[in-house]
Amino acid sequence: MSLEQTAVGRGWKRVGVRHHHGIQVPLLSIWTEQSQGCGEFLDLIPLIDWLSDLGMDVLQLLPLNDSGEDASPYKALSGTALHPIYLSLHALTDEKLTFSESKRVPYWEVLEKKLAFLKKYVADMEKVILEDPSYQAFVERSPHLRYYARYKVKTEGETENFHLIVQYLCHTQLLKVKKHAEKKGVFLKGDIPILLSPKSADVWAHPEFFDLSLQAGSPPTKFDPKGQVWKFPLYNWKAMEENHFEWWRRRIQTAAQYFHLYRIDHIIGFFRIWAIPHGEIADKGFFVPKKEGLMEVQGRKLLETLLSFSDMLPIGEDLGDPPHFIRETMLELGIPGTKILRWSPNIEAYPPASLSTVSTHDLEPSLSQEMVHKSHHTPSLFHINLLQEYLPPELTWGNPEDEVINIPGTENHFNWTYRYKCPLEVLTNDASLNERIKALVRLK
Template sequence: MKEGTHYASFTSSACAKAWRKVGARRRAGVATPLFSIYSKSSIGIGEIPDLKRLVDWCVKTGISLIQLLPLNDVAFDFRPYDAQSSTALDPMYLSLDHLVSCDLKLFSKEVAVLRRKFPAGKGRVNYEVKAAKLDLLKKIFSHQSTDLKDKKFSAFRKKQSGWLSDYAVFKALKVKFNAAGWMDWPEEFRNRNSDVMDQVEKECADEILFNQWLQWQLYQQLSEVKHYATGLGVLLMGDMPFLVSRDSSDVWANQDYFKLDLSSGAPPDLYFAKGQRWGMPPYHWERIAADGYKYLTRKMRYLENFFDLYRVDHFVGMFRLWTIPVSEPAERAGVAGTFDPPVESDWKEHGRRILDVMTRETTMLPCAEDLGTVPKCSYEILDEYKIPGSDVQRWVRNWNTDMTFKSTDHYRPNGMAMLSTHDTSAFCAWWEYEAGTVDEEFFAKKCAEAGMNFDQVRARLFDLDASAHGRSRWKTEISDLEKFLSVIGRKKEEAWHLAEAFLGTYNERNLYWKYLGLEGVPAKKASGLLVRKALEAVNGTCSVFSLQLLQDWLALENYPGRNDWEYRINVPGSMASSNWSLVSPFSLEKMMTLPMNRDIRAIVARTNREVSK
């Protein structure tokens, strides 16, 4: 795919300012949570300075874009999209070796003990490291050698007071009330009685200052990473969740900006018969607008200190959001919800107003997570503004015709082409366990709705020996729709959900194999050849960005003990202990020496994506 007219209109769009800054050019990128990477100096988890080593790896491989999952303070729940602040960063990512305005030599032994107790790179993150780090950070903060009157610290507190003061008080009150949600605090604290707040600032002054100091240290370290990446031609993309946790400093300090009697979620669909209820309160956009959108612009401007681009999670929520009364019984999930705004003809302009503020107030380029059920107006706005949307290769297919995978030149130019996301299986697991299969729970549910007994048809439809992880693989003899309908004893119109599931999956492996230009019978496992061909295809699309999970790039490296199914960041809708804890099989130092680096650089160059310096 050569540079051409695909991107010429980007620099004359509503996002022209941002496109001129980052360059409307083809780039290859890597996506990873910070908690997944580590270096020899990391203590228990990826630390902010480790990102410099990731930048170095990008330079070596030709990659010029890094996307990070949210770095916001999650307290002790460790779910990056459910943070206690949409602005404050998480102190567990601080490097103790890079703190400023303190005498680190005085604490070298304690740092060494912590490093031995929490070695990085052990398969899954041991989040106990956060409490241990905070204990030592508090000790460093409280030591007489630490300069709390540093002029830069004072300037930071003053400049960021719009959000920092509320956040620091919120954290102090969390300590006072033993981590209880603010909704359960005494009324005078819930409602921020001015006299009570004045008293809190006096009684909790040390704890408040400590939390401000932590945020300053985080600011210093992440700003340095941004400066380093810019110097080497590598762009950084942050992640800005559209919704905010109910138990957050944002909501506590700005209750008028949220509809606290409602919960956001998703309407009933094929997979969730009762819909979903996420818990985050919807925004009260009329009040935010009446206040000049200062709540939104403040956090956008802070994010700009660290990133060139930002990904908006649940981008479609800017147009309309499914909302459910909190009084609804939990077992009804999202059944009793309505869209906000309720009138579809209002959605486009509603989203446009919010997006105009976001694009006007920052030079960062917005990028959209627009997966799932997407209203037409979202695609129209993304095209008008030339905002990159998300195109996951396994789902970019001709669903209304022959189910084939769309050719590389039929992707959106304003797109981010990817093999996987943090909410899906990685490529190798998809190929081995999911491609050519159907979700067993979904299929059983649709059988029941069609008046069928799933257990009676299961063994006749599926190769049970080749099925695993809740995925059912079709028997080879069930090779067309007529045979499928014959086995289930239904006409297509009587079981169209089941028929669609069959048509979309039974020949998936063969279609993908052919899409990559491979010959013969599709391999059962993801070989090095298949991985390379998949990466060449996704990088060869006309999408301006190709953005691959770190584990999909690392799949080029054949290493012992690899468990592709377990090598996953998150399983949506589950509370699995493995969620949000995945750690890379290689340290950043080891990554610099891997033979696959040459292959990555060759793929980047061969698909005409801009090579980093």
């Protein structure tokens, strides 16, 4: 069976069964001369132009969901609402905010000042926006944002209208980015975390869809001897199925407004999740469901359901050593997996339905140009690496540790606040960098 004939054939038809080359960036980390404190939605437009000029056609982003005061994009307060911190303020005002200068993004300062600006902006513009037919249509087709707005009022104050208007502004800007990407022949790849914060609007509004009696995590392995406690609730899959998986439908279809393909975070978790009793360490956990036969049936049903909700092509994050039936199911459904070169050096064994990458956002970026070159010349049809892995030394901070995005299993102000040393205006106009990337993506 060809990839076009699989369950996600329409996703493959959309992007094309051919080699795709691209980069991965945290939006928070990039910046331009117009940025206010961190990377913003409209900063993606010059980045897209650059990729198109280089012959790359995929831009992969970390999750863009609202995570509130937590800098981790994987601790979302909503499965659908976008993060206000990414709003391009220069599209709204000539006012220029000031922020502390540092290697890392001053996330909490940026968030506080941007929200303060938005409160004033919305107060001044509320009447005009509320009467705008495009805003009214947005609210009408986004009923899920109503409970998000009520949740935000309950936890942060302001009015429902304020939070809905901010979401409308985010939606408008990200939609503009997608349209520009399509004009330039670049595919946007989103990231859908499998789990949500226990403090999220979704858990608050739909507690019946979640199992709060246990918390998700990962079991001890030879690479991670202690395992991890993520502190996220599990899903109540039975209740979700009884509701025809409408919560997932809304989540996937909302993402499809902005992306052409998406990363399924921890795809193994749809088959089985490591459940840990509250107050216990990771090695006290157990898999849910416990029997492999049930795992396989559950995972297949859930993935087939997700695939039916959109024509986005999913790419699974299937790292580790999962039971054989997980990758067999992915292969049958046409869902590419992820291959990390530093962990899986036998690149000739990579299947076409896979993504080759040197690192992840949880690893120290590799400075080996040989590894980066290999990642673009594997049998995989997708070749995507962190942007910092392409940069020459003079465009980086100099210390590899300063190029790290996240240190797994730790909670601190270092994680998720990475900022590129140079603005996009400098990066995209560096002749040596441009030639290096063009050479990498030329056909073998």
